[in-house]
Amino acid sequence: MRRTHMAGELRPAHAGQRVTLAGWVHRSRDHGGVIFVDLRDRAGIVQVVFHPQTSEEAFRIAETLRAEDVVYVTGTVQMRPPEMVNPKLATGEVEVFAEAVEVLNRSRTPPFVIRDEVAAGEELRLKYRYLDLRRPRMQRNLHLRHRTVKFIRDWLDARGFWEIETPILIKSTPEGARDFLVPSRLQPGKFYALPQSPQQLKQLLMVAGIDRYFQIARCFRDEDLRGDRQPEFTQLDMEMAFVDEEDVIGVNEALMVDLVRAVVPHKRIQQVPFPRLSYAEALERYGSDKPDLRFGLELVDLGHVWHQTDFRVFRAVLAEGGQVKGIRAPGLARYSRKQIDELEKLVRQWGAHGLAWVKVQEGGELQGSVARFLADGARAAFLEATQAEPGDLVLMVAGEGALVADVLGRLRLELGDRLGLRDPDVLAFAWIVDFPLFEWNEDEGRWDAMHHPFTSPKDEDLERLETDPGQVRAKAYDLVANGWELAGGSIRIHRRDVQQKVFELLNISPERAQERFGHMLEAFEYGAPPHGGIAWGLDRVVMVFADEPNIREVIAFPKTASGVDLMTGAPSEVDPEQLAELYIRVVLPEEEKATSEP
RNA sequence: GGGCGCGUGGUGCAGCGGUCAGCACACCGGCCUGUCAAGCCGGAGGUCGCGGGUUCGAACCCCGUCGCGCCCGCCA
Numbered sequence: 001m002r003r004t005h006m007a008g009e010l011r012p013a014h015a016g017q018r019v020t021l022a023g024w025v026h027r028s029r030d031h032g033g034v035i036f037v038d039l040r041d042r043a044g045i046v047q048v049v050f051h052p053q054t055s056e057e058a059f060r061i062a063e064t065l066r067a068e069d070v071v072y073v074t075g076t077v078q079m080r081p082p083e084m085v086n087p088k089l090a091t092g093e094v095e096v097f098a099e100a101v102e103v104l105n106r107s108r109t110p111p112f113v114i115r116d117e118v119a120a121g122e123e124l125r126l127k128y129r130y131l132d133l134r135r136p137r138m139q140r141n142l143h144l145r146h147r148t149v150k151f152i153r154d155w156l157d158a159r160g161f162w163e164i165e166t167p168i169l170i171k172s173t174p175e176g177a178r179d180f181l182v183p184s185r186l187q188p189g190k191f192y193a194l195p196q197s198p199q200q201l202k203q204l205l206m207v208a209g210i211d212r213y214f215q216i217a218r219c220f221r222d223e224d225l226r227g228d229r230q231p232e233f234t235q236l237d238m239e240m241a242f243v244d245e246e247d248v249i250g251v252n253e254a255l256m257v258d259l260v261r262a263v264v265p266h267k268r269i270q271q272v273p274f275p276r277l278s279y280a281e282a283l284e285r286y287g288s289d290k291p292d293l294r295f296g297l298e299l300v301d302l303g304h305v306w307h308q309t310d311f312r313v314f315r316a317v318l319a320e321g322g323q324v325k326g327i328r329a330p331g332l333a334r335y336s337r338k339q340i341d342e343l344e345k346l347v348r349q350w351g352a353h354g355l356a357w358v359k360v361q362e363g364g365e366l367q368g369s370v371a372r373f374l375a376d377g378a379r380a381a382f383l384e385a386t387q388a389e390p391g392d393l394v395l396m397v398a399g400e401g402a403l404v405a406d407v408l409g410r411l412r413l414e415l416g417d418r419l420g421l422r423d424p425d426v427l428a429f430a431w432i433v434d435f436p437l438f439e440w441n442e443d444e445g446r447w448d449a450m451h452h453p454f455t456s457p458k459d460e461d462l463e464r465l466e467t468d469p470g471q472v473r474a475k476a477y478d479l480v481a482n483g484w485e486l487a488g489g490s491i492r493i494h495r496r497d498v499q500q501k502v503f504e505l506l507n508i509s510p511e512r513a514q515e516r517f518g519h520m521l522e523a524f525e526y527g528a529p530p531h532g533g534i535a536w537g538l539d540r541v542v543m544v545f546a547d548e549p550n551i552r553e554v555i556a557f558p559k560t561a562s563g564v565d566l567m568t569g570a571p572s573e574v575d576p577e578q579l580a581e582l583y584i585r586v587v588l589p590e591e592e593k594a595t596s597e598p
Numbered sequence: 599g600g601g602c603g604c605g606u607g608g609u610g611c612a613g614c615g616g617u618c619a620g621c622a623c624a625c626c627g628g629c630c631u632g633u634c635a636a637g638c639c640g641g642a643g644g645u646c647g648c649g650g651g652u653u654c655g656a657a658c659c660c661c662g663u664c665g666c667g668c669c670c671g672c673c674a
Binding site: 027029030031032033034035036038045047049051052066067080081083084086088089092109110111112113115117119120121122123124126175176177178196199221223224226227229349350351448449450451452453455506560561562564566 | 599601602604605608609610611623624625629630631632633634635636637665666667668669670671672673674
């Protein structure tokens with residue numbers, strides 16, 4: 001290889017050395033008598049100086065260089081004069097005086113300029129993803145992701161975990177998310193499914209005596225996309241035998257702490273050991289099961305306050321068993337009517353009927369949409385409950401409990417943003433525990449598994465399976481940070497009688513259980529050890545580490561919100577012969593047929 | 599499936615019923631020996647996403663449609 005150094009690695013220590021660099025022309029500045037070319041490679045950017053006195057030939061070639069041309073440059077590293085140091089570049093103290101340059105490949109003018117500050121639209125970036133990925137920020141993200149995965153592998157290896165690959169073509173078990181299906185040519189009319197996660201397989205590995213397993217596992221879910229959801233994504237999947245909740249939590253907390261210190265040392269973990277919140281407490285205090293604990297602004301129950309007022313709207317909600325809760329926004333009494341209307345528009349979008357507000361004026365006087373109802377005792381109770389002080393704004397929402405929590409939880413994040421309380425350099429991890437095992441499915445009139453059907457109930461709640469399923473708590477835990485759910489897992493059921501009872505409650509008949517999970521149930525009859533595990537949403541973890549607003553920024557080739565890969569054009573139609581081999585016929589709805597031709 | 603926003607030279611935006619559709623950057627040519635978002639001079643480049651409608655007249659208003667983003671539903 002002719003390259004001797006990476007462009008971005010050159011430092012004063014290299015001064016005087018003759019180096020050969022390889023990379024892309026980032027930018028060039030032609031001054032007529034001297035030409036500066038910023039040469040970019042994976043490691044960074046260095047300034048190359050073309051001077052006719054150094055090499056007439058190289059100078060002539062440099063005159064023709066354009067952005068993104070690929071070149072070899074040979075020259076001597078020299079210290080820059082002090083007044084010409086560029087503090088914006090890591091290599092800014094040196095420059096390379098070019099003695100020879102070879103053009104390896106010319107580039108067409110790229111559709112957008114390759115640099116971090118550029119405001120190219122995401123659509124264009126995704127179409128030319130290979131150019132987008134040349135941007136230093138994107139390379140930083142991919143490198144961060146690499147270092148994260150590498151650290152995890154080494155860390156788990158050192159603690160006796162084996163990395164085991166599980167199949168991508170598996171059996172469809174239509175619980176939970178919609179499966180991606182793959183037709184079988186050898187078994188006409190039958191289909192594989194792509195794994196939503198290696199859940200069942202890792203449990204079977206525990207039955208197999210593997211004891212400690214992990215995998216950086218690609219997972220697939222055919223559901224609509226979001227900023228934090230792609231149809232294919234990556235989990236750090238983990239399972240351990242002979243463990244309880246504390247064991248899994250302990251290993252993962254230690255891994256996360258070490259990982260943060262290794263790959264994002266500039267970030268401060270707010271609290272170690274990670275605080276733990278019950279699911280109920282999280283919803284109660286933060287209106288979310290993945291609260292952002294970097295700031296307070298906790299939800300306050302104001303039912304008892306409004307109960308003693310004449311405000312019919314809130315009293316009616318309370319009479320129907322609903323809630324009235326509020327958030328104290330410190331200092332926001334300065335908000336104009338327009339700004340509050342803006343917030344009201346948001347909460348309506350989230351499903352609230354309206355937003356009530358009260359400002360505490362400097363004199364202690366209350367002002368606002370519902371202030372006139374807060375007299376005497378109610379006024380005192382309001383101030384006592386909210387702890388509101390002059391200059392504060394209290395925002396309130398009334399309605400059904402879950403809705404109030406959800407709306408105020410979102411409003412809390414909005415206020416956190418507006419008040420600048422979400423410091424990106426702080427990681428506020430927390431474990432959310434004591435999840436309900438089931439949640440009531442209104443539409444189907446039955447219980448659904450909140451986590452998945454193999455999640456173990458808490459030992460002390462076993463009796464309630466018969467009497468009060470809604471009160472049964474699960475041996476389940478989520479790891480959250482800064483408002484994101486980063487991981488979730490549970491201890492699994494290993495007792496046949498308990499599993500049977502759970503299937504009963506989930507309205508899964510023995511026949512259906514046999515059909516769907518027969519292999520699991522049978523396996524559990526051959527000496528299944530107690531076991532449990534967890535899965536990290538690796539894309540989200542890296543996204544948070546990288547301070548990116550969505551996981552597309554930490555995935556090399558992501559898909560758009562409609563599941564399209566703009567670079568390759570996937571998904572696409574296929575040859576009729578391919579379909580015929582698979583015994584598949586495409587039947588489009590009538591209206592789509594009419595417009596399907598481009 | 600539903601709601602909201604956006605779509606205008608290569609890129610990012612302005613224009614939101616009436617001269618020839620502007621600006622910045624990029625691009626092309628010229629000048630220039632210390633720039634690093636180089637500078638100066640000159641130039642080229644647009645059927646305003648697509649289709650239909652309203653109007654004397656549409657980038658602009660209306661309807662439909664496509665694409666992208668955000669949100670709801672969905673995501674055990």
